[in-house]
Amino acid sequence: MEDFVNNVRNFSSQGQFSQLCEYMNKSWTFLTKNVSNLDAALEALDMQEHSLGMLYILCVKVSLLQSSGVATDEEFDQIFSQVSLFTSQCVGEQVQYSTGNFAQMFHTLTQELCRKNIPIRGIKLLCMGIGKVQTHAAQLTSLHSDLCQLCLSAKCLKPALPYLNTEICDISRENGWYESKHFLSYYYYGGMIYSALKQFRRALYFFEQVVVCPASTVSQIMLEAYKKYILISLIAEGKCIPLPKLTSQVILRFVKHYSTEYNEIVQAYASSDPAKLTSVITSHTTVFTSDKNLGLVKQVAVSLNKRNIQCLTKTFITLSLSDVATRARLTGPDQAEFYLRQMIEDGEIFSTINQRSEMVSFYDDPKKYNTASMLKEMDRDIQSFSELDRKLREMDQSIQVNPMYVQKVKNVSTQEDDFELNSSSSSTSKSSSLLSRLMFK
CATH class of the missing domain: 1.25.40 (Serine Threonine Protein Phosphatase 5, Tetratricopeptide repeat)
Incomplete structure (x- = not known):
């Protein structure tokens, strides 16, 4: 020693x-x-x-x-x-x-x-x-x-946020x-953290990264991420967002085959009928519980009720609580008032409820976009996009001088030159043959 x-x-x-x-x-x-x-x-x-x-x-x-x-x-x-x-x-x-x-x-x-x-x-x-x-x-x-x-595991999520909020470029x-499992696990766990914090659009992006990762076979983590991707897209966007075209067809065929219960939820959600969605959830509760997605599934049901109410704000200025419940297919005025209050508090709709008349009035977004805070937010976004553009340019330059990339480009250009040469030779020989036949004639 x-x-x-x-x-x-x-x-x-x-x-x-x-x-x-x-x-x-x-x-x-x-x-x-x-x-x-x-x-x-x-x-x-x-x-x-x-x-x-x-x-x-x-x-x-x-x-x-x-x-x-x-x-x-x-x-x-x-x-x-x-x-x-x-x-x-x-x-x-x-x-x-x-x-x-x-x-x-x-x-x-x-x-x-x-x-x-x-x-x-x-x-x-x-x-x-x-x-x-x-x-x-x-x-x-x-x-x-x-x-x-x-x-x-510790249910202490905030320490991970500074790392999750940083856009990865290397x-x-x-x-x-x-190994690839580290990449998949990071985005899968990150999606779960954002889901727990109800930052659903960010969670959707993280689960998408797991599913679109290039692969010749599908891992269990990809399948689980796809199931959560379906549920989160319904909560965040009100529909199942199609995966990007770059997604491998092998992956798409596999994950869709093993997620039929989740596809039924998508179809029920598209009908805008809470009763139909509840029926699908009830029939497959065992599967959702086994996948540990029952909590997300219940949030999907809540989001459908809220989305039905949001549709009313685009058509009506005032409605009674009974009309809201009827048109949004809720169980009654009490449930309608519960969702309305929750949505008003979260800033999802702009409305007031008159308790005496039990009437609901809907308004446009009162937020003004000419404040100092809004200008700071716009400036922050511009700087973020500028930094992203700079990183993309650096990556593009590094790829252009990469020996493997240069060699591949050379091989492709050589093959194209050979093809053009062969095509030209073939064309010339055909022209000569045609000319000789004309001369003999």
């Missing part, structure tokens, strides 16, 4: 971190056989000078924690404290040489925290870990999905350890 520590010190002092990674990978088996000496090795190393070496030792300890499956609470607390201290004080430049191992350590800790039913303890740690792996704020890492999973490769 002394030789191991000395080698870590020598590689680190010379700045040979790539060579240190190779040495540590070869020493993995040795470290797993000397677990009792790992804490002594950690104490012999300096956090600022030997962050990479300490990372590998902690990775070994965490991996053994998972493989044993019988670690006591004291042992887990010790390892968790060591990882927390390391994450807060380690040198990010050294960690970047082995982001794959760093991320895997956090994946294992996330599973253990959820298994022990203490996910809230890991939220702050994951936020620190993301900061060590990211090279810029708009980069997606595999730790993002772990953070969202912990936030959902994905961390993590030394080849990044």
Whole structure:
């Protein structure tokens, strides 16, 4: 173990971190056989000078924690404290040489925290870990999905919002350890978080990203995301929004085949008949409960009632509560008043209710769009679009100089030139043949 520590010190002092990674990978088996000496090795190393070496030792300890499956609470607390201290004080430049191992350590800790039913303890740690792996704020890492999973399990959603609200334009490769499941999980969990916060349009976008992800086969997470996509689109838009044309046909055929109950909800919703929708929900309650979508399904039923009321505001200026209930197909004036009050409070409609006459008056949007706050909002949107345009230009430039892209373009242009040459030769030969026949004639 002394030789191991000395080698870590020598590689680190010379700045040979790539060579240190190779040495540590070869020493993995040795470290797993000397677990009792790992804490002594950690104490012999300096956090600022030997962050990479300490990372590998902690990775070994965490991996053994998972493989044993019988670690006591004291042992887990010790390892968790060591990882927390390391994450807060380690040198990010050294960690970047082995982001794959760093991320895997956090994946294992996330599973253990959820298994022990203490996910809230890991939220702050994951936020620190993301900061060590990211090279810029708009980069997606595999730790993002772990953070969202912990936030959902702990029912503490706000810590994930700064990351979810940041538009992603790059994905961390993590030394080849990044997998598609991390991408799918991030957007799936993100969609669930936005759904819980009733930010349905944002949730719809996140679930869409899961379904349209290029794939030759469909994973379970894609199917679950599609089911939620249907329900959220009904709540947010009042209809099932078709998926983009870039969606694989294999995916479309598969998910539609295994979501027939949800397609029945779409058809019932389109009829604008709450009774018909309730009948479909009742007949498939077991399926929706099994999919853990019953809560969303009930919100779909509520949204249909509200949408029927919103349609009345486009036609009528005043109506009695009884007329509202009849035209919106509600059970009675009390239910109509309940929905009206809720919609007025949420700003979904602009209306007043006269309690004495039981009459409802509908108004246009009283909001004026010439205020200072509105101008600030417009300016913020313009800056956001400008930043998006800048990022797209940078991505376009990087693609144009990518060797793989250049080679592909060359191959395509060569094939086109050959095709044109063959076509020209064929045309010339045909013309010569025709000319010779005319001459002989």
